[in-house]
Amino acid sequence: MMRRYAYSYSEGDARLSTPVDSRQGGIMSRHLGLGVKSLLIPLLSFLVALVPVLWIGSHALQDVERHFGQRFAEQYSQLHTQRMLTPLSTELALARRFGDLTVTREWLSDIDNEERKARFFAESEGFRQQFDGDDYFVVHHDSRQFYFNDGKMSPSRAPRNQLSRSDSEDSWYFRMMDSGAPTRVQVAYSPALDITRVWINVRVDGENGPLGMVGGGLNFNRLLASSFDDQPLGVASFLLGREGRVLAMAEDGELQATDLSQVDEGGGVLDAAVEDPEALAEMLASARESGGEVETRTLEWSGEERVVAVSYMPELDWWLVSAVDPYAATLLEKRWLWPLMFALVASLGVVLLVVVIALRRLIVNPMRRLSQSAQALAQGRYDTRLDSDRGDEIGDLSRDFQRMADQVQAHTEELEERIRQRTMDLTLANRQMSEAKRQIDDSLDCARVLQQAILPSRDMQRCAGLRHGVLWSPKDTVGGDIFVFRDFGHDRGYLLGVIDCAGHGVPGALMTMLARAAFDNSVNQVGPENPAGILEEMDRRIRRTLEADSEAHGVTPHMDAGLVWVGADQQQLTFSGAKLDLYATDGQRLEVLAGGRRALAFKRRGEFTNQTLALVPGWSCTLCSDGFLDQAGGEHGFGFGRRRFEAMLLEHAELDPRAQVAAFLDALACFQGEAHQRDDITLLCFQPAVEDEQDGTASATSNIHHGHDEEVPWTS
Structure with a gap:
């Protein structure tokens, strides 16, 4: 704390008078003295040094665990590969001996010889008891007769079945015989x-x-x-068969084998668990080519880092894939680390104690004496001498009292320089923010162009027999409303509609991309003549796309939609909607085809039905998103409303669609006044040309508007 003193001069001598600060007792009061700080500062330094040491040590330990994890995964894969191949090798050797028996070849050479047959079945009984599966089979090549005996069924010398090339379940035998391979091992379910x-x-x-085939089976689960x-x-x-199919998996001490009787070609694949399926495929191929070498790599596995080891068993054409969590598996005993940690903490504690003692002797005690001398001067004991003849910093401090003002001035100039530097930094930051804003605006303009690209304006212009007008006014630079159109030729018809996605701005624009993709795929899947089917397919695709991603649960995927199909005969239209209605009027009457009560991808699924409406000359049809009806304005700031909207349709029904859209826009602007646009607005007005009006000249022009930066909405 800096004190204020009064100075008096006489005869050229400067004498220190009584201090003007009346708070005498405050000189002795301290919140934290140097004695406490001399302890806290080394302690804080100790803690600051301990944090990076622990951080480095933990990362080093993780690297060690990762290294041990790779070695463990490699050895684990090798061990269990051998454990699986050992019984298979034994069984294979036994099966080869069975096939090489003289009685086997003699009987297969003359299968109708009862004496040879009796010797064969007597000898085969001993082999059956030695086979792991307690069974054996024999196939006679010429007759295709299949013999089988095990320990459960009654022994029989008659064939159990006769194989046929036309039967897909018997293809295993003919594939092997055609290949000429002497042996083959495969896991399969025999219906x-x-x-x-x-x-x-x-x-x-x-x-x-060839005489035939013999063999036995191991119990797969055992x-x-x-x-x-x-x-x-x-x-x-994971045990993978041919083409990478999962045959079995073992995890957390539990073993699950694939039910091959229920799954075609045996099991699923690992693509769902592996973040990088291509990397796993490379490991499988490399393990097969390496001839028994274990391939190890660190991969993202079900969202977490895993050490993956792949070994190949050429005898079976199988892979063993092992995914090891280096932080969950007990790979490294940590008990021996505790003595090391204790020694480290003890060493730092000794250093802390030495630093505290040194600080007290070299700084704290001299500063206490200096403080006592300063207090004596403040109390008027002028005979007290400051300890200024020390040759260290404390002596310099005693002499620097007189130069305090110069130091204050130096600090002031330094602060001013810092302020100037901060001002320059703020100016630079402001320019950077301006540049960032420009880049964002450029990105939004690019997004606007991209969104315009999916609008079917040109396709609608080229469609003969369709008079239309479009009002498309996004609330921001890009929006969540689009209109769609597909022309299937004059001999079939066309499909058009409006889609209002939840949200506006960039999120809404991205949802329109999803909506357009779902619409195109659904039309290709269902066909254009069934608008309700298209909506149901869009609902299914959007749910599948967003619900499959765990990060998409916070997204609002709701979409209002209305689709109209007009056939080539132009006699009637077919409509289906999801919270969007179709309005048809000739100026005297108004027909409203109501859409479904629930939007696409709503929490509860909606039901969509097709409705038909006969086409009459002079009638206009209108589809509109809720942005038009909900736009605030008027004297009380209420929404435009359905009644006002229907009255507007009746009033301007005699105009052509383009003129109707212009009139609708004027009515909305008059009602809106100074109020801001609340939502994206899309309105599609069209008049299908019935047979007595078609002259092949109906057309319309298109212009694009963005409510964000233009005064007049886009109409066509």
Whole structure:
């Protein structure tokens, strides 16, 4: 705290008089003295140093865990691959011995010889008991007879089935025989036997060609259980068959095998779990080409980082994919880290103690003595001498009392310089903000052009037999309203409508892109003659698109829509709407075809129905978004309203559609007055040319308006 003193001079001597500050007791009061600060500052320094040390140590530990995770994933994949191949190798060797038996070849060479048949079945019983699945099969090539025995069924020497090339369930046999492969291992579900096995198929050849096939099956579930009985937490393993199909998965100590009797070609794929399916496909291909080497890589797996190891089993044409969470799996014992952490904290504590003692001896105690001397001077004891003959900073402090004013001036000039620098920085920031605003405006202009590109203005102009007018006025530079049109030729008809997406501005414009894509795909899927079907398909596609993304739950996907199909005969139109109505009038009568009560993609699904209306010469049809009806104005600031809108339609029904739109715009501007536009506005007025009016010359021109930067809305 800086004190104010009064100075008196006599005979050239300057003497310090009594201080003018009357708060004498405040000199002795302190909130935090140097003694406390000498402890707090080293302690704070200790904590500041401890934070980066802990941060670096934690990241180093994560790197170590990631390294151990890669090694663990590689060794885990190798171990379980061998555990799976060992019983398969044993079973394959046993099946080959079975096929190489003399009795097997003799009987298959002469299948009607009862003596050979008896010897074969007597010998095969011993092999059946040695096979893991407690079963075996034999196929005679010429007769296509299939023999099968296991420990459950009654033993039989008669064929269980006869294979046929025309039967898709028997294609496994003919594919192997045609390929000429001596052995093949495959996992499959046999509908005829109602069992799932890992089948070991061994081809048996004679001197004059193939004799048939023998083999046995391993219990698929038991093979998986014995291979993954030690599945640890934090590790997910997937067994993939041909084409990357999932045959089984083990995760969090639970094993799930694919029900091959219910899934065509066996299991799903891992694309849903892997953020980068292409990277996983590269690993699968590389593992197959490497001939047994384990491929490891860090991938995004179900939204989290995982160490993925892939090993290939050429005997089966299978892959084993293991995804290891290096932070969940117990890969590194952390108990040995605690002594190291304790030693680090103890060392820093000793350093803290040494710093505190040094600060007290070198700074705190001399400053306390200096403070006592300054208090003595303030109390009038002028014989007190300041400790100014020290050769350190404290001595300099005693001598610098007289130069305090110069220091204050220097600090003032420094502050002024800082202010000038801050002013320059603010000026530069302002220019940068202006440039950023310009870039944003340019981006919005580009978005406006892109949104105009999806408006079907030119297609409507080129459609012979259609007179139309369009009012399209976004609230901002871009908006959430669009109109759609598809011409399917003079021999079929055309489809047109209005779509009002929730929101306006950039979010609304993006929703219009989604709406246009859903409309085009739905028309291609359903056909133009069924507007209600198109709305239902759009509703399904929009829900599927937004509900599939977990980040899209905060998006409001509601869309009001009205679609009209006019056939080539021009005798009637078909309408269906979602919270949008179709108005038809000749100036005397007004027909209103009401749309469904719920919007597209609403929380509760709506029902959409087709309504037909006969086309009469001189009648005008109008589709309008709710922005027109809800526009505030008038004396009390209420919305334009449905009654005023219907009266306006009746009043101007005798005009052509383009003139009607101009009249509607004048009526809206008069009602709106000085009020701001509340929402995007789209109005589509059209008169289908019935047979006695078609002359092939009906057309319209199009102009684009944006309510954000022009005074007159866009009409066509």
